[in-house]
Amino acid sequence: MGYRNQKRKFYLMKKQPTKPTINNTIKFTVVLYVLAVVGILVIINACKKNSVQSPTPGSATTSNKLDAGIVTIADMHKTADGSATIVLLNQRQQVFTISDTKNISSLEKAFNAHQPIKLTIDPHAATIMQVNEPSAAETDAFNKSQKILNNSGTSYSLDNIDPKSLDLIGAKIVPSDTTGRLTNMIPNIAAAEQIFDFCAQQSCTLSNPLYQDTICIPFQYVIDGCYARAHEMCWIIENKFHYHTQKVFSYANKGADVLSVLGSKWGGCCIYWWFHVVPLISVNTPQGPKAYVIDPGMFDQPVLLSTWLAAQQNKTCSNDAHVSKISIQPFAAYTPTDYTGNNYDTDSSFAATDATFYWYSTLKTCP
Numbered sequence: 001m002g003y004r005n006q007k008r009k010f011y012l013m014k015k016q017p018t019k020p021t022i023n024n025t026i027k028f029t030v031v032l033y034v035l036a037v038v039g040i041l042v043i044i045n046a047c048k049k050n051s052v053q054s055p056t057p058g059s060a061t062t063s064n065k066l067d068a069g070i071v072t073i074a075d076m077h078k079t080a081d082g083s084a085t086i087v088l089l090n091q092r093q094q095v096f097t098i099s100d101t102k103n104i105s106s107l108e109k110a111f112n113a114h115q116p117i118k119l120t121i122d123p124h125a126a127t128i129m130q131v132n133e134p135s136a137a138e139t140d141a142f143n144k145s146q147k148i149l150n151n152s153g154t155s156y157s158l159d160n161i162d163p164k165s166l167d168l169i170g171a172k173i174v175p176s177d178t179t180g181r182l183t184n185m186i187p188n189i190a191a192a193e194q195i196f197d198f199c200a201q202q203s204c205t206l207s208n209p210l211y212q213d214t215i216c217i218p219f220q221y222v223i224d225g226c227y228a229r230a231h232e233m234c235w236i237i238e239n240k241f242h243y244h245t246q247k248v249f250s251y252a253n254k255g256a257d258v259l260s261v262l263g264s265k266w267g268g269c270c271i272y273w274w275f276h277v278v279p280l281i282s283v284n285t286p287q288g289p290k291a292y293v294i295d296p297g298m299f300d301q302p303v304l305l306s307t308w309l310a311a312q313q314n315k316t317c318s319n320d321a322h323v324s325k326i327s328i329q330p331f332a333a334y335t336p337t338d339y340t341g342n343n344y345d346t347d348s349s350f351a352a353t354d355a356t357f358y359w360y361s362t363l364k365t366c367p
Contacts, residue, residue: 067092067121067224067359070134070142073111074274075339076104080256087128089119090336090345093273094224095258096121096128103131116142123223124367126272147346148337153246153329155341158322163306166326170282170291170305182244186283192292192302195241195281199233200296204361218360220266222297227335228356230277231347233294234331237279248280248293248305249327250312251341259312260321261298267366270317275336278308280328 074088084099087107098104107128110117116139120130134142156166186192204216217229230247237245252259252274259273278295283302291305298311305326313321325341333344334352347353 066129067123068119070116070118070138072114072116072337073107074336075253076107076111088274088339090338092121092224093226093275093277094123094126095272095274096126098128103128106131106133115139123363146337147348149330149333149344149346151342152333152344153327155325155327157325158309159324163309163323164304166309167290167304167306168288169328171289182238182242184244184282185289186243186281186292189283189285189292189302191241192281192283192294195237195243196294196296196302198240199236199294200300202232202236203296215354215357216361217296218357218363219297220365221360221363222261222263222266222365223271223363225356225360226273226277226297228347228353228360229297230279231331231334231350231353232357233279235350237281237294238331243281245331246280247277247329247331247333248291248308249275249277249329249333249336249341250309250323251275251325251327252322253339253341254324256320257322257324258318258320259323260314260318261312262314262317263365265298265300266364269366270314271365272318273312275341276312277333280305 069091071089071091074090076085076087078085079097084097085104085107087096087098089096098107107117109115110133116134118132118134118138119128121128186195199217200219202217203219205220206216217232218225219229234245234247237243250259259276261271261273263269263271278293281292281294281302282289283292292302293305293308294302295308298308309323309326312323315321327341329344332346332348334347335345337343337345
């Protein structure tokens with residue numbers, strides 16, 4: 001919490017701060033991170049991958065690109081040809097497959113019992129490499145960390161609706177702040193662009209980020225981590241710019257639907273998600289209030305909600321590309337807790353957000 005509070009102070013300053021004590025803290029944290037990664041790799045090699053060593057949500061090593069963590073399963077179903085099983089995780093936006101029968105059985109057991117499971121996954125191959133049952137202590141700690149928002153927000157099915165009509169919901173964004181601290185409507189697109197540019201300047205791809213003493217935002221790694229990026233950007237929008245924001249989640253949670261995106265900014269590979277989330281803002285335009293999103297991982301400027309949705313239905317990557325539904329949620333919503341997209345975990349301490357940023361800061365979208 002201390003480091004997070006210092007980071008917030010940096011965001012609110014006009015000039016780049018110089019805090020030796022914070023730098024020392026960061027250096028110490030980085031050393032711990034390096035030691036942790038080295039330790040994990042040594043143990044994995046020694047045990048020939050017989051056990052998962054790190055349950056840290058969002059963890060990914062920079063050398064072998066494996067990701068290890070305790071997660072819950074949103075859904076499981078067979079691929080169209082029946083050769084593998086598709087696995088969707090509440091704590092990851094990426095779509096994974098697995099073909100090992102024994103591991104599938106362990107996943108099904110955890111899924112049916114609504115219990116967390118410990119996985120090692122390969123993000124670039126989109127496969128689950130290893131499945132282990134967490135200890136009783138790990139399960140208990142995971143369950144206690146869950147702070148759930150049930151049936152919050154508003155959802156829209158995209159089956160029988162013109163996506164462009166959703167741009168008009170910008171006039172309906174309901175303020176969650178009752179103190180008068182936040183302004184509900186961003187006055188014009190220029191102000192929205194200023195917010196976008198500030199967020200984009202936190203990117204890990206820059207050699208000299210705007211606030212280099214803070215954790216950078218890994219916009220360059222859009223395979224996963226949208227939930228952490230959205231959480232941070234919402235905080236920036238509300239605390240630096242003082243505008244009200246919500247989050248919009250898009251889902252491919254019906255039939256064979258998948259969110260399919262061409263990573264044009266990061267090498268042009270195809271990316272597949274089952275959900276995606278970004279900050280949703282209301283912008284006053286000459287045509288009236290419109291719903292815009294801030295997504296520097298996909299775009300170079302604020303875009304209309306309908307434009308954002310269309311980009312996730314790239315048919316050159318998948319014929320099944322389709323957004324099943326969207327859900328507009330309060331800032332507090334972090335990741336979904338089930339396949340419906342109606343219930344959400346939270347991250348009020350930003351601990352999961354910061355951990356995700358650390359692990360993804362050096363990774364790339366397209367290998």
